[in-house]
Amino acid sequence: MSINNYNPGQRYRDRATQRFTNGISMIIVIMLSSSVGFWMGKQYGAEKSISLGEQVATLSKERATLQANVTELRAEAQTANTRYEQIKAEYNSIMPEGPMQDLTRLVREQ
Template structure:
């Protein structure tokens, strides 16, 4: 008969040792995991810090560029405003407001319609107050018609430097036949011939006003209906210009 060598205390000690070893292993693993996690967290924190630092630097650079752009735009805006003000002043000087602007528009329209610019300038200058004018004088001439068979009739002014003649339509009697005298209710053509110059013809119903410059004198002429067959000429002359 053999005696058993089983020792229950030894068994408990081994179990306790195994449990302690397992616990220590778990603790070591936990500590190791914590350490690795802390290390990885530090690495990640450093990476995030680096990323944030790069973002901050990029934003700072973009902000600097934006500020420079804003400064340039402000400078360009100030330059544009100054240019606009200068152009407005030039425009106001070139095209003034009020009656002067209306006059400029009228002159442009007249020239566009074919009016002679020199003639328009003359008319404007003629609008000034006259000075050193002569006394008004009166003459007359016969307005020729298709039925008129008499001699040519004319008025001579400025010592022969200006000749005025006229023609019109014949008046019609009650029988429908043309008379020798002109019909004052119809338009007449008056010709102004300056010595050494071209003839100028004006057409319209009398009375008619006209002016002619000869030398340093301006002749202001008014032509109206006179006695039968005649046109009456009233005129004076003033210094020019």
């Protein structure tokens, strides 16, 4: 037969110690969880910052290229408008005016 080492005077202190230990361990688990969460958030923020910096650099280069294209196209449009005005002036100088112009238009329609 075994002899129990049960001490009724000590049980309340043992329970209090056990509750205290459990409480401390819960606090440690919560602190570790929040620390890991904060660390992961910091890593995500740093990674996001790097990717956004790269995206800004890429978009800036693309914007510069597009602005160069717009400038080139505007120059070409201006050249085309100037050429159109020259051809229009030349056409108007060659085409007859007045009744002869009406006669030429009627001939074209037929």
